[in-house]
Amino acid sequence: MRNVSADSDGHSACVEGHGGSGMKHDDKAVLARREFLKTTTGALVVGLGASHVSLAQVQPGERPVWERGVKSGPPDPAEVDSFLAVHPDNTATLFAGYVDIGQGGPTALRQIAAEELDLEFSQVLMADNDTFVCTNGFTAASRSIGIGGVEVRAAAAEARRVLLTLASEQLKAPVQDLTVARGVVSVKSDPLRSVSYGELLGNKRFNRRYEPAPFNNRGIEQPRTNPDFAPPKPRAAYSIVGTKVRRADMPDKVSGKYQYMQHVRVPGMLHGRVVWPQGQVAGGVSVPKVVSVDEDSVKNIPGVRIVRRNNFVGVAAEREWDAVRAARQLKVTWEPFPAVFPGHDGIHDSFRAATANDIVVFNSGDAAAALAQPQPGIRVASATYRGPYESHGTMAPNCAIADVTRNGALVMCSAQGLYQISASVARLVNLPADKVRVKYYAGSNTYGSSCYADAAEGAAIMSQELGKPVRLQLSRQDEFGWDNYGPAHLADIRGAVDANGKIAAWEYQAWGYDTTGVGSAPQLLTVGAPQRGGGPGAGRAGTPAGGVVTRPSGVDGGLYQIRISQNEMYDIPNRRLLEHRVVGRGYLKIGPLRAPLDPPYFFAQEGMMDELAHLGGLDPY
Structure with a gap:
């Protein structure tokens, strides 16, 4: 195998165009700070999206616990500086780690920050998501506003309190006698006495700690224990939140100018493709194992480099089409594996025949008796519903670029949570997590974590083996x-x-x-261990297969279990919900494709409600 050791010198990484999120670019300022922003990988940081990202955080003589732009976070969520920076031009930058995968979340977060700071929307910019720059947000389950919005509102309220305190000292007036408009603080009785946020704090730290808003395991905000926190602006005083604003990404997206992850290129990179078994049936019950790789099968393609790490196989070339051809031609022999998957037509019969844990999710009254021996006038209906697997079916396969050296790594990719990617890449390439920088670029985004991790981890493996930046794009088959x-x-x-x-x-x-x-394919093929999940899915109840457990009222059985909350909108005196949890090995990997069980569940439930309405002589609609 032509496996090349990683080069310790690193490689310059830049982007030929970048879809931004509302940041203004100052080329001179970016160029002047390249040495300051140089990561531990030796890769130059270009396209952070702000000309004042790092200088706003580190002052001469200061060395905070976490330095923005110097190493990977996440930063302390109890620090205002983790979320916000104010600049001399009276603008502010928001560093909330949430991304836009179609829902406009970052735009709304800018509105929230502007509202609390008494700035115009145009005065608040948002840094492109980056583990060297932003907080640990996870864009899923309506968290961007439900959790991220609360975080930003709390941080911005604290920031405004700091700014008003500074203004009070400078203007020699009590805080209650001050007013703010467009980031300019003035004395109510003498408007000519004024000072701007930029003059008060431009590119300096807030140095303000506070108690962040806590959340329970359902993502619901809980009361704070420390009464000393800045109260947010009352809703009646809102002038920005709830109004229509222009999304910064839309003009380029509708005109075809937006730069997606698939468009990103860096100097000196190779194009990569993976050569994996055709489908996850290969890893259904055991780790796929390579018997041999026939290098001669691609010798007619000049410059092709073959990567193999344990059972991970890929190819790379300077020209993308050469990499595509090589991936198609390379002959890899795999150990035979059992064809255990039941197939599309057999999946539901397989469920019914399997030994399962029976989980009583909810039980009130006596549904069994009411249905078995109905009283006079009672009519009973029954039906079976079969929901198929649902594919992400992305408009473009996932793609990532990685540049891994002995001292650190830079990964560019799409993902819903960058710090999760950083952690998994760090484990694969044996680097400390704070030496792995992950930068977000929008792709053909999906909810439910499609092959984001597979592309990022695969690119990192190939870059480390070849000692060069590698752009890995999956095929439709992959x-x-x-x-x-x-x-x-x-x-x-x-x-x-x-x-x-x-x-x-x-x-x-x-x-x-x-x-x-089974987790990501790169983890499975290189390490042989699952990346996520708790092993063979005999259910979370902790009982052996074939056991029975009654789930306590109010306890959530996870994303893939039916719940009383799906049915409690109906007033039913006799109700029983029963889950037959089968072992997951031997089936397809599943993920949270936006409230994952709701589409098949509600199709079934509401279909039966229509049947009952018909029996009752009612209009089903």
């Missing part, structure tokens, strides 16, 4: 074969309705699994 899917679902439902059209009883029995124990 993406469909190794991506996670929305869960398949089998449901048997029985329901009863009385003569007045009221639901008398309801029983929902569901079959499914919560994990296969």
Whole structure:
């Protein structure tokens, strides 16, 4: 194998165009600070999206615990400086680690920050997401505003309190006698006495700690224990939040000028492709193992380099088409593996035949008796519903660029959580997590974590082996074969309705699994251990296969289990929800494709409600 050791010198990395998120670029300022912003990898940081990202955080003689632009975070969520910086031109930069995957979250976060700071929307810019720059946000489950918005509002309120305190000292007036407009603080009785935020704090630290808003495990904000926190602006005083503003990304997106991850190039890079088994059936019950790699099968393609690390195989070349051709031609022999997957037509029968943990999710009244021996006037309906797997089906396969050296790594990719990518890459390339920098570039984004990690981790492995930056783009075959899917679902439902059209009883029995124990393909092929999930999915109940457990009321069984919250909008005196949790190994990997179980569940539930309405002589609609 032509495996080349990693070069210790590193490589310059720059971007030929970059889709921004509302940041203004000052080329002279960026160039003047390249040495300051140089990462530990030796790669130059270009395209952070702000001309004053780092200088706002580190002052002469200061060395904070975490220095923005110097090493990977996450920064302390109890520090105002982790979220905000104010600049001499009276603008502010927001460093919230949430990304835009179609919902406009970063735009709304800018609105929240501007509202709390009494700035115009145009005065608040948002840094492109980067683990050397931003907080640890995770863009999923409506967290951008539900959690990120609360975080930003709290930090901005604290920042405003610091700024007003400074203004009070400088203007010799009590805080309650001050007013703010467009970041200019003035005395109410004498408006000519004024000072701007930029004059008060431009490129200096807030140095303000506070208690961040806590959240419970459902993402609901909880009361703070320390009463000393800045109260947010009352909703009645809002002038920016709730109004329509222009999204900075839209003009380039609709005109075809936006630079997606697939468009990014860096000097000296190689184009990479992976050569994996055709589909995750190969790893259904065991780790796929390479028997041999025939290098001669690609000798007609000049400059092709073959990468192999354990059972991970890839190819790279200076020209992308050469890499594509090599991936198609390279002959890799794999150990035979059992074809355990039941196939699309057999998935639901396989669920029903499997030994399962029976989890009583909810039980009130006596649904079994009400359905088995219905009272006079009660009519009963039953039906079986089968939900298929759901594919992300991205418009473009995932792509990433990595530049890994002995001293650090730079990864450019799409992802919902950059710090999760940083951690998994660090484990694969054996580097400290704070030496792995991950920068976000929008791709063909999806909810439910499609092959973001596979592309980023694969690029990192290939870069480390070849000693050069590698741009890895998955093929359609790779993406469909190794991506996670929305869960398949089998449901048997029985329901009863009385003569007045009221639901008398309801029983929902569901079959499914919560994990296969298999993580990303690069992790599986190089390490042989799952990246996420808790091993073979015998269920979270902790009982052996075939056992029965009653889940306590109010306890959530995870993303892939039916829940009373899906059914409690109906007033039903006799109700039973039963989950048959099967072992996940031998099925496709599943992921949270936006409230993952809701599409098949509600299709089944509302289909049965239509049946009951018909029996009760009611209009189903």
